[in-house]
Amino acid sequence: KQEVTQIPAALSVPEGENLVLNCSFTDSAIYNLQWFRQDPGKGLTSLLLIQSSQREQTSGRLNASLDKSSGRSTLYIAASQPGDSATYLCAVRGGAGTASKLTFGTGTRLQVTL
Amino acid sequence: SAVISQKPSRDICQRGTSLTIQCQVDSQVTMMFWYRQQPGQSLTLIATANQGSEATYESGFVIDKFPISRPNLTFSTLTVSNMSPEDSSIYLCSVVGQGTGANVLTFGAGSRLTVL
Numbered sequence: 339k340q341e342v343t344q345i346p347a348a349l350s351v352p353e354g355e356n357l358v359l360n361c362s363f364t365d366s367a368i369y370n371l372q373w374f375r376q377d378p379g380k381g382l383t384s385l386l387l388i389q390s391s392q393r394e395q396t397s398g399r400l401n402a403s404l405d406k407s408s409g410r411s412t413l414y415i416a417a418s419q420p421g422d423s424a425t426y427l428c429a430v431r432g433g434a435g436t437a438s439k440l441t442f443g444t445g446t447r448l449q450v451t452l
Numbered sequence: 453s454a455v456i457s458q459k460p461s462r463d464i465c466q467r468g469t470s471l472t473i474q475c476q477v478d479s480q481v482t483m484m485f486w487y488r489q490q491p492g493q494s495l496t497l498i499a500t501a502n503q504g505s506e507a508t509y510e511s512g513f514v515i516d517k518f519p520i521s522r523p524n525l526t527f528s529t530l531t532v533s534n535m536s537p538e539d540s541s542i543y544l545c546s547v548v549g550q551g552t553g554a555n556v557l558t559f560g561a562g563s564r565l566t567v568l
Contacts, residue, residue: 370555381544381561382495384453389555427494429557439510440557442494 340365342430342443350449351418359413359446361428366409372440373402373413374427382427386413418450454479454547458560465567470533473563475545480525482548486518489542489562498543501528535567 341364351357361371370389374382386395386402388411394403401414411428425447429440455478465471475484484501498518499507507520521529532539542562548555 382559
């Protein structure tokens with residue numbers, strides 16, 4: 339059974355700092371990995387998706403890397419802003435096809451202070 | 453990517469009652485997924501809503517408690533039946549993208565239920 343862990347559970351940084359969020363998974367046979375952002379009491383917004391054959395994806399100040407063999411992914415946020423404050427979730431998909439399930443991590447709650 | 457509308461966005465319900473959550477997608481999708489997020493927890497898949505057939509439920513979830521309808525390729529409902537305070541959660545529907553958004557899971561804004 340796939341298990342996804344995110345460390346740290348919570349993180350507080352001053353504005354402007356670069357930071358890294360970590361995601362690890364127990365079964366390396368994944369199809370893809372997706373990073374989401376969730377604002378308090380809201381739904382999820384997809385940030386980046388990395389296919390199993392890819393090493394990284396970038397979108398603006400965000401960069402996600404994937405090391406499938408070691409079961410790890412990182413989300414790098416450059417020059418953090420207070421608007422980045424949210425919970426960040428990673429999720430892995432076990433196989434191709436729309437029926438394959440996503441397993442979510444427990445999330446990292448990020449607070450960017452002024 | 454698909455745009456998903458969920459309603460209600462939030463509700464406060466009495467113990468023993470039932471509530472139906474609606475999920476509308478702006479494009480036709482093969483599968484729709486219903487997730488639950490209990491307070492302080494991550495997301496757990498409840499079931500996959502299949503058009504034209506019964507939903508597929510995950511371990512720990514049953515049709516009597518969470519009946520699902522999927523009358524067409526753009527709409528689904530999830531009912532939370534005979535609610536108890538333990539059912540207080542955010543319920544989210546999601547779909548997998550098509551075309552250029554394939555494999556990307558898109559979520560609705562969620563329905564926050566509080567059961568008293």
